[in-house]
Amino acid sequence: MRTIRTMLTGRTILTSLLCAGLVAPAGAQQAPEPRRSVSSYGVPGLIDMPSAQMQPDGEIVTSIYGLSNGSGRTQLSFQILPRVQGVFRYATIPDFLRVGDEFIRTYDRSFDVRFQVLKENGWIPDVTVGLQDFGGTSLFSGEYVVASKTFGPQWTATAGIGWGRFGSAGSFTNPLVALDERFRDRPRYDVNTSGGQFSTSSWFRGDAALFAGVEFRPNDRWTLKAEYSSDGYREEEARGIFDRKSPLNFGVEYNLAPGIRLGGYAVGGSEFGFNIQLALNPKRPPTGGSGLEGAALPVALRPSRDAQPQLWSEAWVGAAQVEEPVVAGLDAVLAEAGLELISYRLTGDRVDIRFRNPRYASEAQAIGRAARAMAATLPPSVETFVLTPENERSLGSASVILRRSDLEAIENRPNGAAEMLAVAGIVDSASLPTDGRRYVEDAYPRLNWNIGPYIGYSLFDPDNPFRVDVGLAASAEWEPVRGLVLGGEVRQKLIGNRDESVRESNSVLPRVRTNGPEFLKTDDPFIPYLTASYFFRPGQNLYARGTVGLLEREFGGVSGEVLWKPVNSRLAIGVEANIVRQREFDGLFGFQDLEAETAFISAYYDHGARFYSQLDVGQYLAGDRGATYTLTREFSNGWQVGAYATRTNVSAEEFGEGSFDKGFFLRIPTDWLLGRPTRQTSGLTIQPVQRDGGARLTIRDRLYPLVRSQSAPDLTERWGRFWR
Secondary structure (H helix, E strand, C coil): CCCEECCCCCCCCEHHHHHHHCCCCHHHHHHCCCCEEEEECCCEEEEEEEEECCCCCCCEEEEEEEECCCCEEEEEEEEECCCCCEEEECCCCCCCEEECCCCEEEEEEEEEEEEEEEECCCCCCCEEEEEEECCCCCCEEEEEEEEEEEEEEEEEEEEEEEHHHHHCCCCEEEHHHHHHHHHCCCCCCCCCCCCCCCCCCCCCCCCCEEEEEEEECCCEEEEEEEECCCCCHHHHHHHCCCCCCCCCCEEEEEEEEEEEEEEEEEEECCCEEEEEEECCCCCCCCCCCCCCCCCCCCCCCCCCCCCHHHHHHHCCCHHHHHHHHHHHHHHHHHHHHHCEEEEEEEEEEEEEEEEEEECCCCCCHHHHHHHHHHHHHHCCCCCEEEEEEEEECECEEEEEEEEHHHHHHCCCCCCHHHHHHCCCCCEEEHHHCCCCECCCCCCCCCEEEEEEEEEEEEEECCCCCEEEEEEEEEEEEEECCCEEEEEEEEEEEECCHHCCCCCEEEECCCCCCCCCHHCCCCCCCCCEEEEEEECCCCCCCCCEEEEEEEEECCCCEEEEEEEEECCCEEEEEEEEEEEEEEEECCCCCCCEEEEEEEEEEEEEEEEEEEHHHEEEEEECCCEEEEEEEEEECCCCCCHHHHHEEECCCCCCCHHHCCCCCEEEEEEEHHHHHHHCCCCCCEEEECCHHHHHCEEEECCCCHEEEEEHHCCCCCCCCHHHHCCC
């Protein structure tokens, strides 16, 4: 046993911006952007005003901005594409919301999107169109068209026109009225709105105003900023929490270290502000890459058949005194490379192996190392290598067929990876013969266990920006036979504040998620999950999973899934059904009365360039029906950044705050941080509001994420690491 550790509207304008941002001249996107400082709203800009510049592709910036009156904003921005940027914002404003005779602090969540329609080239400036708070409560909503031009390495000038928040000081009649009279008026901010809807009826409407500013960089450490602001802080002034005495703002920023910038500002002639900016980029690992993985074996060359014909004999197959040492040697060399031999099938000129890859994030790299291990240990008569990586649930997807002579000939060529891919065969592992396959002695049963700390978090909820629990967790998984996995975890909280939420559910739907805070109020040990799962392949292109037990923290029951995924196709179709019951709040073995049935048909598509989309259509936990769309961008080193949105037959009023379910997530490969190979990842999901509409089960080991990395499109994308 192995033990392991025609009339212009907001919608037509948005469509035009998408076309401008996505369909751009290729040459204009080739020059890399420098890292930009950000405004108080988290986008490249001056102080309160935006600029037209963009961050480097893939850049992620967290900015924490505060004013001396107690207001603050925390923003997370992501450069989705070279010309498209998105922002999530969580703001806190003191004495803003009236409750009875008192004014209390309010927390607000909002999203922005920006499209760069022109790229600076000669005398042509950068030009960007932005939608701020386009789908939140509209407290910060505003739109703008802005141009920025650099003058040498030290100066950048910015000027633009804004609406909404950016048209609230020094304003004039909207020039778009000349195109359509509907642009004349803009709906007022409503403090009672539930938010979450796309406020297209407000976009580019109402009075407009001009803004401008300049940025001076005397050296690579210091930046000076000055701007004429068109942000009138009307809602804040109306409540007496901001006194705008001047449209001029001034600031100074210091670049403390790569990716860390500090700023101080004089705002509105009455307030002082600060900004802490933390930037990172998936393309720039802090360790410079996975350079600690160790060198791969060279391809061992076979002796000449003419000089030593006896070594090319196939008589070794079936001769125990020869065959057993060959297999043992292969197992040992694979283990030295961090791979685990599971099974093998031998003939005189062809060897078929299945192996696990617990070390390398890229399956192509694991296949390359396994192929060199085979070349180092197998007799010269073996010309064909068949390599099938299996995931942690004993599912194999693609089998790669290589000729040994190609390995020997191509290894040291300048374009060796591409040449090797051109001569490799990729087939469905279920199509291969199984007669004569033998499993290594310690392949099963398998035991994995772990004891260590855990961190549970709640980010940017409606009452508190940050709640966290810290404790100890013990988990184990046992695979007694191939494909059958018994697993569970026990946790004990040591310290935390996630149990301090006092918000009571006002949901009119079955409370499948809004009573979630009740599950956090136990100080005793609890069981996040305890399941028995079986994974298997019913046939070619098919994968299946059945799971029973305590499926997640809040629900237990039965879950089943079937996935159709041809190994060479970018498309996959899945079907999932679940029958569950809500667990007791103490997180042990009891159940409450609430029962639910969910079922989904899912379509997955690999768009190429490491963009992936997923559409789930079906019935959710509260009995509502609808669809969830998820878009994920994955970088070559395994970083993932994605967002999702769900709409069901539950109305915005029935759903409650937020109007519909949405969120975004990050998946960070540990090898990006440590510089040494590992398949471990860390995840972060931000869901601004968790309600009962559009709620799904959190099922472990859904099939598509398990098999995607082993399919031909993904192997091809990452084949450049074959010789690493």
